[in-house]
Amino acid sequence: MKIQSLAVIFAIIILPIVIILSYFIHAEVDTIAIQTGYDTKLIDSTHDAMAALEINTANEDLSSVADSLRSIIEASTNVFFNTLATNLGISNAGNASVDAYVPAVLYTLYDGYYIYSPTRVPEILTADDDVVYVGDKGVTCLGYTTYNAGGVEKRVGRYKFESSAYVKGEKNDSTYGVLEGYGISHEYGQMLYLNEDGTYSPQVHHTDGRTDNTKYKQSHILKSYMPYSARYQGTNAGTDAAGDYDLTINYTLDNYLTIEGNIGAVYYSKTGYLISSNTVTSATANGEDLLPYNEKTAEEMILAGDKELSITIDPIMENGDRPGGIEITYSPMEYDGEVLSYSKAKEILTKLYEKINTDDDGDGIPDHTEDMAIISEIQRLELGVQQLGAIAYYVKAEIFSDWVYSNLNNIRASNVADDIAKLNEDYFETESKFDLFHSFKTFADDGVTVDYEDTTLIFQSDVNPELADSAFYSHKVNVIRNNIQYNLNLAISAYNEMLQTRNVQMPVIKDSEWEQILTRVSVTSFMQGLQCGMKVYNNYAIASSTNNELTMLPTEMYYTVDNEFNTANVEHEYHKIDCDNLPGDDGTNYISFTSKDIKYDKIYDRSTRLYAYDHRNLGCYRCAIPSNYEKDVYDRNGNPARGYSDDIIISLLSPAKKKAYYVGTANAKQAIYKTNAITDSNGFEVINQDESTLEFLNRDSVQDLSANLSARPIKEVREVEVTLSNLKCDNASEATVNFTLILNGSIETDYSMVLNLEQATPQTMVFPIHITDDRGEQTVNRIGLKKIDLEDRVTCRKLNVRIVYE
Amino acid sequence: MSDTLITVVAILLGAILMFVFPLMSVAERSDDMSSLSVQTAVTEFVDNSRAVGKITMANYQELVSTLNATGNTYDIEIEVKVLDENVGKKSAWTTGTVIGENIYYSVYTSQIMEVLTDENGTSSYNMAEGDIISVSVKNTNKTMAQTIRGAFYSISGNDTYQISAQHSGIVTATGSN
Ligand SMILES: [Zn+2]
Numbered sequence: 001m002k003i004q005s006l007a008v009i010f011a012i013i014i015l016p017i018v019i020i021l022s023y024f025i026h027a028e029v030d031t032i033a034i035q036t037g038y039d040t041k042l043i044d045s046t047h048d049a050m051a052a053l054e055i056n057t058a059n060e061d062l063s064s065v066a067d068s069l070r071s072i073i074e075a076s077t078n079v080f081f082n083t084l085a086t087n088l089g090i091s092n093a094g095n096a097s098v099d100a101y102v103p104a105v106l107y108t109l110y111d112g113y114y115i116y117s118p119t120r121v122p123e124i125l126t127a128d129d130d131v132v133y134v135g136d137k138g139v140t141c142l143g144y145t146t147y148n149a150g151g152v153e154k155r156v157g158r159y160k161f162e163s164s165a166y167v168k169g170e171k172n173d174s175t176y177g178v179l180e181g182y183g184i185s186h187e188y189g190q191m192l193y194l195n196e197d198g199t200y201s202p203q204v205h206h207t208d209g210r211t212d213n214t215k216y217k218q219s220h221i222l223k224s225y226m227p228y229s230a231r232y233q234g235t236n237a238g239t240d241a242a243g244d245y246d247l248t249i250n251y252t253l254d255n256y257l258t259i260e261g262n263i264g265a266v267y268y269s270k271t272g273y274l275i276s277s278n279t280v281t282s283a284t285a286n287g288e289d290l291l292p293y294n295e296k297t298a299e300e301m302i303l304a305g306d307k308e309l310s311i312t313i314d315p316i317m318e319n320g321d322r323p324g325g326i327e328i329t330y331s332p333m334e335y336d337g338e339v340l341s342y343s344k345a346k347e348i349l350t351k352l353y354e355k356i357n358t359d360d361d362g363d364g365i366p367d368h369t370e371d372m373a374i375i376s377e378i379q380r381l382e383l384g385v386q387q388l389g390a391i392a393y394y395v396k397a398e399i400f401s402d403w404v405y406s407n408l409n410n411i412r413a414s415n416v417a418d419d420i421a422k423l424n425e426d427y428f429e430t431e432s433k434f435d436l437f438h439s440f441k442t443f444a445d446d447g448v449t450v451d452y453e454d455t456t457l458i459f460q461s462d463v464n465p466e467l468a469d470s471a472f473y474s475h476k477v478n479v480i481r482n483n484i485q486y487n488l489n490l491a492i493s494a495y496n497e498m499l500q501t502r503n504v505q506m507p508v509i510k511d512s513e514w515e516q517i518l519t520r521v522s523v524t525s526f527m528q529g530l531q532c533g534m535k536v537y538n539n540y541a542i543a544s545s546t547n548n549e550l551t552m553l554p555t556e557m558y559y560t561v562d563n564e565f566n567t568a569n570v571e572h573e574y575h576k577i578d579c580d581n582l583p584g585d586d587g588t589n590y591i592s593f594t595s596k597d598i599k600y601d602k603i604y605d606r607s608t609r610l611y612a613y614d615h616r617n618l619g620c621y622r623c624a625i626p627s628n629y630e631k632d633v634y635d636r637n638g639n640p641a642r643g644y645s646d647d648i649i650i651s652l653l654s655p656a657k658k659k660a661y662y663v664g665t666a667n668a669k670q671a672i673y674k675t676n677a678i679t680d681s682n683g684f685e686v687i688n689q690d691e692s693t694l695e696f697l698n699r700d701s702v703q704d705l706s707a708n709l710s711a712r713p714i715k716e717v718r719e720v721e722v723t724l725s726n727l728k729c730d731n732a733s734e735a736t737v738n739f740t741l742i743l744n745g746s747i748e749t750d751y752s753m754v755l756n757l758e759q760a761t762p763q764t765m766v767f768p769i770h771i772t773d774d775r776g777e778q779t780v781n782r783i784g785l786k787k788i789d790l791e792d793r794v795t796c797r798k799l800n801v802r803i804v805y806e
Numbered sequence: 807m808s809d810t811l812i813t814v815v816a817i818l819l820g821a822i823l824m825f826v827f828p829l830m831s832v833a834e835r836s837d838d839m840s841s842l843s844v845q846t847a848v849t850e851f852v853d854n855s856r857a858v859g860k861i862t863m864a865n866y867q868e869l870v871s872t873l874n875a876t877g878n879t880y881d882i883e884i885e886v887k888v889l890d891e892n893v894g895k896k897s898a899w900t901t902g903t904v905i906g907e908n909i910y911y912s913v914y915t916s917q918i919m920e921v922l923t924d925e926n927g928t929s930s931y932n933m934a935e936g937d938i939i940s941v942s943v944k945n946t947n948k949t950m951a952q953t954i955r956g957a958f959y960s961i962s963g964n965d966t967y968q969i970s971a972q973h974s975g976i977v978t979a980t981g982s983n
C-alpha cells in the first residue's frame with residue numbers, strides 16, 4: 001500500500017475519535033460548570049436563610065411571643081426561596097417554580113428541628129383574596145353525597161361557586177333554608193374545599209371510586225416542631241426509682257434535658273442542665289444550704305438577689321482532673337438605694353446602655369460614650385448579674401443532676417422504645433418501627449428476639465456529660481441523628497410519592513457535616529431534579545450559625561477585664577479566654593459576652609437610626625477577628641506545649657481565667673431560650689380522688705387523706721395540694737376555718753391555710769414542705785389534714801389530693 | 807520546482823497531518839480532561855471548606871493528590887478574606903449614622919499553611935461565617951500541548967498557563983468547636 005493511502009486511513013480512524021472525544025469532554029465540562037453553578041447558588045441561598053434566622057432572633061424576646069420561633073423560620077424559608085429563585089434567574093415566576101426542586105429544608109435548632117417540605121394540602125375556595133364561606137352570595141348548594149368516615153356514613157354538601165355573583169361580605173338569604181332541607185345546616189358558615197370534579201365541599205373527604213373527592217395540591221409547609229427526643233421504657237429506672245417507667249427524654253444541642261413521664265405512680269416533668277455529680281460541692285444563701293431545695297425554689301431564692309450567696313464548684317475538666325474548688329460569691333447589689341433582683345438589674349442595665357447611646361445635642365453622635373460614671377455602673381452591675389446567673393445555673397444543675405443520678409442511673413441505651421415518642425403528627429408513625437433507633441437495638445427476623453443491644457448506661461455520675469467522650473454525649477448525638485435522618489427520609493420519600501415522575505433520593509450527609517449539624521443551629525437545604533448537562537442535579541447545602549439566641553458555644557464567648565468592659569479605649573480589647581493577650585492576674589474579674597452580642601450590636605436603636613454599640617470594646621486581632629492563634633495546648637505526649645487547638649483547654653488556664661470561663665459559660669446558658677422548657681421541674685402523684693365527705697368534729701380533729709401512696713422519702717416532698725369543696729360549719733357565724741397538714745401522724749407543717757366556710761365551689765390549699773433533717777428519711781405513709789382554731793363541726797367534700805415531689 | 811522538492815514538502819505535510827495534528831489534538835484533549843478534574847477538585851475544596859468553616863489538612867491533601875494525578879505540577883493559591891468587625895465600631899465613634907461597611911483583610915497561602923502544618927495543631931485553619939475564601943490553581947510545568955504548540959508558534963510571556971481553575975465563596979459557618 002502506498003504511504004498516501006496509509007495516511008488517509010490513519011486520518012479516517014483518528015479524526016472521528018478526536019472529534020467525539022472533544023465533544024464529550026466539552027459536554028462534561030459544561031455539566032460540571034452548571035453543577036458548580038447550582039452548588040454555589042444553593043449554598044448562597046442557604047446562607048441567606050441562616051442570616052435571616054440570625055437577624056430575626058437577635059432582636060427578639062423569643063419567650064414573649066408564643067410560637068415566634070415558627071414565624072421566624074417561615075420568614076427564613078421565604079428568604080431561601082426568594083434568593084434561590086433570583087439566583088436561578090426566575091425571580092418573577094414566583095417561588096412555585098423553584099419549590100418543585102426542593103424536597104426539604106431542615107432547620108436544626110437548640111432542642112428540636114423543623115422540616116419544611118412539600119405536603120398534599122386541600123385547596124380552600126377564595127375570591128378577591130378573601131375566604132368564601134357557605135352562605136355567601138355566589139355559593140349554591142347542589143345537594144349532598146354520603147361518604148364513609150371511619151366506618152360511619154356521613155353527609156357532606158356539594159356546592160358550586162360563581163365568582164360573578166360573589167359580592168364580598170354579602171349573604172345569600174335562601175341558603176340556610178336549603179341546607180336545612182338536606183339536613184346539613186351545620187355546614188352554614190364553613191370554609192369550602194375544592195373537589196376533584198370542580199365542586200366544593202366544606203369537609204375534606206375521600207371514598208374510593210368517587211369523582212367528588214377532595215382535591216389536593218402540593219404545597220410546601222413547615223411541619224410541626226419535632227423535639228430531639230427518645231422514649232424509654234423498662235423497670236427500675238434508678239436506685240431511688242422502683243417500678244415500671246415510661247419516660248420521654250428531650251435532648252438539646254448542649255447538656256440541657258427535659259424528662260417527662262411516669263416512674264411508678266409518680267408523673268415527673270423535670271428539666272435542667274446535666275452536669276457530673278459533685279460539680280457543686282457547696283451552695284449557701286445567707287448560710288443556709290441551697291442544695292436540698294427543689295431547683296425552682298432554689299432559683300427563685302438566688303435570683304431574688306437579696307442574699308449573700310456563696311458556691312464552690314469543682315467540675316471535671318477535659319483532661320479528667322478537677323480544678324480543686326472555685327468559689328463564686330455574690331453580695332446583694334443596690335442601685336438608687338434599692339436592692340436589685342436579677343431581672344431588675346438587667347432592666348437597669350438596659351437603661352444604662354441606652355443612656356450611653358443618647359444623643360443630647362442632636363448631631364447624630366452618641367454623647368456619653370466616655371462618661372465613666374455610667375460605664376463604671378454598667379461594669380459593676382454586669383459583673384454582679386453574671387455571677388448571679390452563674391450561681392443560679394450551677395445550683396439548679398446540681399440539684400437536677402443529683403435527681404437524675406439517683407432516679408435514672410439504671411437506664412440503658414437499649415431501653416429506647418421502638419417508636420418515636422410524642423410526635424404530634426400521625427404520618428410520622430413508622431411502618432417498620434425498629435428502623436428508627438436500630439443503632440441501640442436490633443431484632444432478628446421474627447421481630448421479637450433481640451439480636452444486638454447497646455447496654456451502655458446513659459447517665460453516669462462520675463463523667464462530665466458535656467465532654468464528647470462521655471456515654472451521655474454519644475447517646476444523645478445518636479438519638480438526635482437517628483431522629484432527624486428518619487424524619488428527613490420520610491419527608492423526601494413522601495415527596496417522591498407525590499412527584500411520581502422521578503426518583504428522588506436522599507443524599508448521604510457526611511460525618512463531619514453531622515458534627516456541625518449536631519453542635520450548632522443549622523439550615524440544611526436539599527435541591528434535586530434540575531437538569532444540568534448530562535445529568536440530574538442532586539445535592540444539599542448546610543449553613544450553620546454561631547451568632548444566635550438559641551445556642552451557646554464556649555468557643556464563641558469573649559472576655560474583658562471587668563474595669564475595661566465597654567470603655568471606648570482602643571487598648572481595652574475583648575479576647576477569647578485562652579488568648580495570651582487577655583490581661584489579668586489571679587485577682588482579676590472578667591466580664592463575658594457572646595459573639596452574637598457583637599455581631600448584632602449595630603442595629604441597636606431603630607427609632608433614632610443611630611448606629612450605636614452596646615459593646616464598645618474592640619476585638620483582638622489575634623483571637624477574636626480571625627480565630628487561629630497559638631496558645632497553650634497539650635502535645636501528642638500530653639505535655640504542655642504551644643500550638644493550635646479548636647477547643648478551649650481549661651486545665652491550662654490560670655485560676656482567674658478558669659473561674660471566668662465557668663462563670664461566663666454558665667451565665668450564657670442560663671439566658672438561652674428553650675422551646676420545650678417547662679416552668680416547674682418536679683413530679684406529682686395524685687393520691688386521692690374519691691370525692692368522699694370529710695367530717696372534722698372538734699378542735700384539732702384530724703382526717704386521713706392518704707390512699708395509694710408510692711412511699712417516697714419525705715425529704716423529696718415539695719408540696720401537698722388539697723382541694724376541698726362544699727365547706728360547711730355548724731356555727732353559721734364562723735366565716736373561715738384553718739387547716740394544717742400532718743405527715744406520718746407526727747410531722748406537722750408550719751403553715752396553716754385559711755378556707756372560706758359556706759362556699760360550695762372548690763378551694764385549693766398548697767402546703768409547702770421542706771424537711772431536711774433526719775425525719776426526711778422516713779417514707780410518706782400517711783397524710784392527715786388537721787383543723788385548728790375552730791371548735792365547731794366542719795364538713796366538706798374531698799376532691800383531690802396531690803403530692804408534688806422534687 | 808522539481809518533483810523531488812514537491813515530494814519532500816508532501817512528506818513533510820503528510821507527517822504533520824498524520825502525526826503532529828492528532829498528537830496535538832489528543833494532548834489538548836488531555837489538558838481539557840485535566841482542567842476538568844482540576845476545576846472539580848478546586849470547587850469541591852472551596853465548597854467543603856466554606857460549609858464547615860475550616861480548611862483542613864485532609865481536604866488540602868485531597869486537592870493536592872487530585873492535582874498530581876493529572877501529571878502536571880501546580881501552584882495553589884489560597885486567600886481568606888477575614889471580615890473585620892472592628893471597623894464599623896471605629897467609624898461609629900465619629901458618626902452615628904454610618905454603619906460600618908464590611909471591610910476585609912486578607913490572609914494568604916503561607917500564613918494558612920503555617921497553621922495547617924503546625925505540629926501541635928489541629929491540622930485545620932478556622933474561618934468565621936462571613937469571611938470569603940478563594941482558591942486559584944495554575945499549572946507550573948509545560949503540558950505536552952503547550953510544548954507542541956511552542957514548537958510551532960511562540961507563546962508570549964513565560965507565565966502563560968494551560969490549566970487553571972478558581973473558585974471562591976462566602977463562608978457559611980464559623981469553624982472551631
Ligand atoms: Zn451628640
Ligand SMILES: [Zn+2]
Pocket residue numbers: 574575576579580581582620621622623624
Ligand atoms: Zn486576644
